[in-house]
Structure formats: structure tokens, C-alpha cells
Amino acid sequence: MSEVQSSKFQPQSPVISIVIPLYREEKNVVPLVDRIGQVMAPLGYLWEIVFALDPSPDRTREVIMDLIAQGNPIRLLTFSRRIGKPLSLIAGLDHAVGDACVIIDADLQDPPELIGEMIQKWKQGYQVVLAQRTSRKGENFLYLKAAQAFYRILEKISEVPVPRDTGDYRLLDARVVKELSTFRERHGFLRGLTAAVGFKTTVIPYEREPRYSGKTQISFAGAFDIALDGIVPFSRVPVRLLLFTGASLAVIAMVLALLWIILGVLTGFSDKWPFVALGLLITELSGIVLTGMGILGEYLVRSYEETRDRPLYIIDTLEESAGLPRKGPDNTQSKQ
Missing domain, CATH: 1.10.287 (Helix Hairpins)
Structure with a gap:
């Protein structure tokens, strides 16, 4: 396990936040944190994991609390009710303090090992680094074909350019995250919002793996809702x-x-x-x-x-490891 980061890092060292929305992922959390730790350890950056947890009937929260107790650099947001992945992502970004934020799913279909390459692209001056799927192993055939059709339709009709076959796996510079925070949309479609914000963008191709454990928590109805979130706000x-x-x-x-x-x-x-x-x-x-x-x-x-201007989400509890960097009153980083 990765331990809380020590004084070997300079206070001026860039911070990388890794935002992970999750629901019913108790068997995936530990190997996910292990692999992220193995990726981040040699890079020399301060880093944190921001878990945005929809209340789960399994032991996902308890597993994460154990990881916090072991000293892993984790901030855990638990919502007062289930709000879905799009709003969980927004909440996670709201509570991330990094100079760059990586968004990744908890099911290990998106390999954490790609984070190092994303950071290299960020150091080269790219403010948005998108991971583009060249294949999607282990997914339902009908779901896969429907997803391919959706991306091609979206590419044709969207008012902002959304690169084909890119999911939520991406790196966003802190400036991009700041601008995204002004888009307080209840049906926030991150792929479209990122394109709407703009900034210098590049793409990294990769092969998507099957789920490490369990089954997808997104039904066809949920996928249809996400498709509408992508089309309705971004196309006439x-x-x-x-x-x-x-x-x-x-x-x-x-x-x-x-x-x-x-x-x-x-x-x-x-x-x-x-x-x-x-x-x-x-x-x-x-x-x-x-x-x-x-x-x-x-x-x-x-x-x-x-x-209606209701709050996008309500956080029930917020737990975190000691020593994590925090945002000050002016949104700059401070470290306890």
C-alpha cells in the first residue's frame, strides 16, 4: 500500500489528484489503489485519490476507510443519496486540489499505468489529455455497438468537437477544472463539457481491459440517459x-x-x-x-x-488521510 507522502517532497511540488467515482466496487478498490500507488511512486509528485462514493449496499466504504487508516493518500466523499456518475464526477473535481486531475473508473478497465504517460503530455503543455479506446474487451456486443453508434452520431451533430471513443478517462489541468466548475449543470456530460471549455488537447490510444471484478453498474437505461446527456445539451x-x-x-x-x-x-x-x-x-x-x-x-x-437551482449534490461524510493538501480560501493549495 502507498503511505501518506512525506517531507521528501518539496512544498512546491505539483500535486496530482486522481478522481474516482464509484458504486459497489468493494473488490476493485484495493487492487486499484495498489496499482495507482505503483504508478505514482517513481514519478516524484505529491498525489491524492479523491473517491466520490454513491452510497453502496456492499462494503465499498469500509474498504476505503481501511485504506485511509493504513495511510494511503485518500479523500473520501460519501453522498447523502445515490446521485449517479455524472454528478459524482463533478463533486470529485470540486474537492480535488491538484495542479492536474486524472479521472478514472474504479473497475480497472482503464489501466492506471497510462497515468504516467498522461502526466508526460501535461508536462509538455497539454491541458487536456484524453484516453481513446482502440478496443473494448469483455463488453456486451449490443452495448458495444450501441456505444460506437452513439459516438459517431455525437461526432456528427455536436456543436463542440468530442473525440470519438473517448470516455471519462482523462487528465485535466487545474485551469480546465476551474473553468469546468463554472458549468453547474445537473446533467453534466463531462466529455462534452471538457470539449466546450476548450484548451490545448491531445489523445492517447489504449486498449480497454475487461472489468477486474463484478459487473457494470450502468444499465441500458442508464446508458441511454448518458447518451441523452451528451446529445441534448450540445446539439440543436x-x-x-x-x-x-x-x-x-x-x-x-x-x-x-x-x-x-x-x-x-x-x-x-x-x-x-x-x-x-x-x-x-x-x-x-x-x-x-x-x-x-x-x-x-x-x-x-x-x-x-x-x-430550480437545487444543490447538485449533498455530501453526507468527508473522510481523509492526515497530511493531504487542501484548498485555501483563495483556492490555492495548502498542506496540513
Whole structure:
């Protein structure tokens, strides 16, 4: 295990924060902290792990508390209720003090060994370092294909450039984290928000491994919610597509009505086919109207949720190792 960092580090040494959202990951926490410690030890930086924990029915919290007691440089946020991964990430970044912040999942699908290369890119002047998946081992075939389709759709319609096949695994400079903290969005989609903030960005390709233990905590419904979080706030295309479809159908309906009148005048009106055509047209228009209402509803509901101005999260408890760096009143680092 990694022990709390000692005086061998200078007070001016850069601090690396590693933010990890998690839920029901009791079997993954110890090997994750071990591997992070092995990566960080030879780099010579002060570092901390910020766990952002959705209240779990398993022993995830107890395992982390044991790691804190053993002297690992950990800050543990436990929320008052389950808030989901996007808000957990925001909370973790809010409580990170690093000159750079690395975001990584707890399931060890994203190898901690990539952190060293990310830091090297950061030292070269890049303020955003994204890990780009070249393969995703051990994942459900349908889920994988749906994810690939989502990234390609997002790439086409998003108003900000979101690199294809990049998840939440990334390094963010403290300046980027500071600017991200001004985006207090309840449905914060980190990949889109990072792109919206901008700054000098690079990409590191890697192969994603299967989960170390357990099963994914994101259902298809949860993945669909994340997809909406990525599309709705960052693209007008769904609404404009709805407008275009409605206008096109209106024109088509008028043309067909005109043709029907002309044919009726020339050949006589049938007693049957207009009713069939009308039934099909009503069915089609009803589907379009309901789809349109759903699209507009997503935008309206999300706008309403933002105007309520409720806190994004409530922290039930905050535990941390002694000697971790902290933010002072002016958001600068201090060390106890």
C-alpha cells in the first residue's frame, strides 16, 4: 500500500489528484489503489485519490476507510443519496486540489499505468489529455455497438468537437477544472463539457481491459440517459430535424392533396382510397407528433431542472488521510 507522502517532497511540488467515482466496487478498490500507488511512486509528485462514493449496499466504504487508516493518500466523499456518475464526477473535481486531475473508473478497465504517460503530455503543455479506446474487451456486443453508434452520431451533430471513443478517462489541468466548475449543470456530460471549455488537447490510444471484478453498474437505461446527456445539451439537431420533418410532411401533404383533387376532377373520385390514405397519413403524423413532443419534452424538462437551482449534490461524510493538501480560501493549495 502507498503511505501518506512525506517531507521528501518539496512544498512546491505539483500535486496530482486522481478522481474516482464509484458504486459497489468493494473488490476493485484495493487492487486499484495498489496499482495507482505503483504508478505514482517513481514519478516524484505529491498525489491524492479523491473517491466520490454513491452510497453502496456492499462494503465499498469500509474498504476505503481501511485504506485511509493504513495511510494511503485518500479523500473520501460519501453522498447523502445515490446521485449517479455524472454528478459524482463533478463533486470529485470540486474537492480535488491538484495542479492536474486524472479521472478514472474504479473497475480497472482503464489501466492506471497510462497515468504516467498522461502526466508526460501535461508536462509538455497539454491541458487536456484524453484516453481513446482502440478496443473494448469483455463488453456486451449490443452495448458495444450501441456505444460506437452513439459516438459517431455525437461526432456528427455536436456543436463542440468530442473525440470519438473517448470516455471519462482523462487528465485535466487545474485551469480546465476551474473553468469546468463554472458549468453547474445537473446533467453534466463531462466529455462534452471538457470539449466546450476548450484548451490545448491531445489523445492517447489504449486498449480497454475487461472489468477486474463484478459487473457494470450502468444499465441500458442508464446508458441511454448518458447518451441523452451528451446529445441534448450540445446539439440543436434533434429539434431542427423535427422542424424539417414537420415542414417536409406539410409540403408533401399539400402536394398529395392537390394531386388527389386534380385526379378526382379528371377521373372521378373513388369512395375508398381517400379513407385509406387518410388513415395512413394520420398514423404517420401521430407518430411524428409524439416523437416531437418527446424531443421537446427532453429540452423543456432539463431546462426546468436547471432553473430550480437545487444543490447538485449533498455530501453526507468527508473522510481523509492526515497530511493531504487542501484548498485555501483563495483556492490555492495548502498542506496540513
